[in-house]
Amino acid sequence: MRQLLVPSLVLATVALSALAARERSAGRGLRKALLWVGAALTLYWWGVQELIEPPG
Amino acid sequence: MRAFLAIALFPLLAAAAPTGLELGGVAKLQQGRSSTALELWPELSFQAQSPAARLSLGYSPWLRLSELSRIGEPVRLGQRAFLSGKWDARPGLLLFADQRLLLGPGDAVDLQLGLSRALRTLEEGLAPVEDLLSSETELALLAQLLPRLALKAGAGYWLSGGLSPLSRSLVPLHQGPLLQLWLDYSLTRRDTLSSELSAGRTFGGRGGTFFRATQSWQHWLSPGLRSELGGGAGLVSSGPSSTFLPVLRAGLFHQPAWWGQLLSLRAALSLAPERDSFTGEPLHRAEARAELSYRLGRELSWKALATAGRELFTLSQREEDFLRVGSELRLSLGRGAEAGAALLVVRGARQGAAFAFLELFPAGREER
Numbered sequence: 053m054r055q056l057l058v059p060s061l062v063l064a065t066v067a068l069s070a071l072a073a074r075e076r077s078a079g080r081g082l083r084k085a086l087l088w089v090g091a092a093l094t095l096y097w098w099g100v101q102e103l104i105e106p107p108g
Numbered sequence: 109m110r111a112f113l114a115i116a117l118f119p120l121l122a123a124a125a126p127t128g129l130e131l132g133g134v135a136k137l138q139q140g141r142s143s144t145a146l147e148l149w150p151e152l153s154f155q156a157q158s159p160a161a162r163l164s165l166g167y168s169p170w171l172r173l174s175e176l177s178r179i180g181e182p183v184r185l186g187q188r189a190f191l192s193g194k195w196d197a198r199p200g201l202l203l204f205a206d207q208r209l210l211l212g213p214g215d216a217v218d219l220q221l222g223l224s225r226a227l228r229t230l231e232e233g234l235a236p237v238e239d240l241l242s243s244e245t246e247l248a249l250l251a252q253l254l255p256r257l258a259l260k261a262g263a264g265y266w267l268s269g270g271l272s273p274l275s276r277s278l279v280p281l282h283q284g285p286l287l288q289l290w291l292d293y294s295l296t297r298r299d300t301l302s303s304e305l306s307a308g309r310t311f312g313g314r315g316g317t318f319f320r321a322t323q324s325w326q327h328w329l330s331p332g333l334r335s336e337l338g339g340g341a342g343l344v345s346s347g348p349s350s351t352f353l354p355v356l357r358a359g360l361f362h363q364p365a366w367w368g369q370l371l372s373l374r375a376a377l378s379l380a381p382e383r384d385s386f387t388g389e390p391l392h393r394a395e396a397r398a399e400l401s402y403r404l405g406r407e408l409s410w411k412a413l414a415t416a417g418r419e420l421f422t423l424s425q426r427e428e429d430f431l432r433v434g435s436e437l438r439l440s441l442g443r444g445a446e447a448g449a450a451l452l453v454v455r456g457a458r459q460g461a462a463f464a465f466l467e468l469f470p471a472g473r474e475e476r
Contacts, residue, residue, distance in 0.1 A: 082197050089193070089205055093245055096207065100243050100267060104281060 061098040065091055128155045132444070132469040133168075139462045145174040149188075151469070160196040170212055186212020200252035210242040211271075237278050239271040260290040268388070269313060282313030282388035298328040302338075314389035314423050316346035318381045322355050334361045342381035344390040346423035353392050355380045374399040384421070392420045407440045430454070444469045 072087035133150040153166035170186035191207040248262035269281030286308040293301045304322045309315075324338025338357035343350060359376035379394045395417035403409045416431045431454070438448035446467045 085195070086203075089247075093205075093207065093247075097243075097245070097265065100209075100241075104241065104267070104269075104271065 058098065058101050061094050061101065064094040065098060068094060128157075129153070130155065130469075132467075134465060134467045136463050136465040145172055147172050162194045164190070164192045166190045172213070184213050186210070188212075202250040204246070204248040204250075206244070206246040206248075208242075208244045210240070212240065213238055237270055237275045239275050240269070240279060241271050241281075242266075242268045256294040258292045260288075260292075262286075262288045264288075280313035280387065282310050282315055284308060284310040284315065284388065286383075300326045302326065304340075308383050310383065310388035310390070312388070314346070314384075314387050314421075316344065316388075316390040316423060318345070318383055318390045319343040320355055320381055322357065322380075324357060332363055334363070335359070336361070336376075342392075344381045344392065344422045346390055349422075351392075351422060353381050370403050372399075372401045389424065390422050392422065394418050409438050409440075411436045411438070 068087050068091035072084055072091055075084040075087060130153050131150070132153070133148065135149075136147045138145045138147065148171040149168050151166055151168040153164060156163045166189065168188045170188060172184040172186075174184065187210070189209045191205070193203075193205040195203040197203050244264065244266045246262055246264040248260065251259045251261075253259050264286045265283070266286065267281070267283035268279075270276040270279045271281075287306070289305045291303045295301055302322075302324045304320070304324070306320045307318070309317050320340065320342040322338050322340035324336055326334055326336045328334050336357065336359045338355070340355035342353045342355050344353060345351075356379040357377070359374070359378075361376075362371065362373040364370075364372055375398045377396050380392075382391055382393050383389070384391050395415060397413075397415045399411070399413045401409060401411040412433075412435045414431075414433050417429070419428045419430065420426075421428075432452075434450065434452045436448060436450040438446055440446050447465065449462070449464045451462045
């Protein structure tokens with residue numbers, strides 16, 4: 053399961069951060085904030101997975 | 109040493125604090141059957157608020173000095189961090205995000221003085237686990253779909269268990285997602301129909317799957333008195349076997365309708381599949397629960413709680429009866445400070461404890 057989970061979290065963190073950084077249109081505050089919250093949480097869970105099962 | 113450094117840094121950080129940074133804490137003296145311990149939980153939190161949103165970030169180390177009668181006992185340290193956000197995104201749509209992290213000895217997991225959580229920790233006897241990790245994430249939304257129809261949806265992911273091989277042999281590491289969906293429909297001003305769907309999956313440990321669908325009816329007998337009756341079905345799956353289980357719920361809740369009302373009473377019966385919060389194992393729990401709180405003036409309040417029931421663990425086929433009784437007296441000292449004493453008894457593990465506590469928190473602090 054870890055073989056799928058960690059790469060998925062890494063990809064999700066990068067994708068959500070990129071989308072949040074690009075989101076600049078007026079009136080899209082909700083979408084931008086949700087993308088940043090999603091990026092922060094996937095980054096956090098990536099860290100937790102590394103803590104419980106360090107690579108190698 | 110790390111513990112003393114962490115605590116020494118708190119006043120320095122608070123002195124240099126920008127607006128919104130707050131310092132608080134809890135001190136608790138606990139007398140168990142054979143030991144005495146002093147626990148300290150300083151808490152540093154940051155609050156940001158706008159008309160539509162509120163964000164809280166916090167960090168709290170946990171310090172335990174056990175066996176005060178003996179000199180040289182090592183100091184034990186745990187860590188807690190939390191993030192909580194609430195956003196009124198648009199009329200009729202509320203968004204919530206909640207993240208909690210606990211890391212440390214097993215007895216540091218219970219960082220709240222809430223009676224039910226303290227009782228649970230005593231019963232589980234988690235003290236021998238030296239490095240326990242617990243992390244919970246929850247995202248939820250509350251939407252008013254129609255004038256009479258409200259939706260609440262939540263998705264969460266949690267992880268719990270020991271970090272070192274020794275700790276993992278005592279509390280296996282397990283994790284998994286949890287999804288919940290509620291629909292509330294107001295039939296009349298006094299009657300509400302609620303539909304609830306919950307599903308969870310546990311990987312690792314004594315993992316399994318549970319699913320629960322419940323339909324309930326709530327009726328307000330008076331502005332402060334609510335009754336609830338519900339039923340449904342659940343599915344619990346552990347390993348190759350799956351079991352269908354009934355869900356039943358009945359309760360009577362008397363809540364203060366205005367500030368100054370003295371008595372609050374909650375009584376409930378429930379039968380439902382659940383997930384054990386420490387091992388992740390699916391279980392079927394039948395429970396009777398009663399809570400009584402009484403406010404004696406503005407400063408003094410008393411709370412009593414009794415829970416009794418039976419748990420059937422579906423994977424290990426264990427059956428456990430439990431009885432937990434607690435009582436707490438709390439005195440408000442003003443400016444966010446409260447002091448009190450509590451007594452807890454757990455029959456299942458033949459444990460009990462008495463403790464005195466002092467809490468110092470800003471008056472605007474939200475209950476967590």
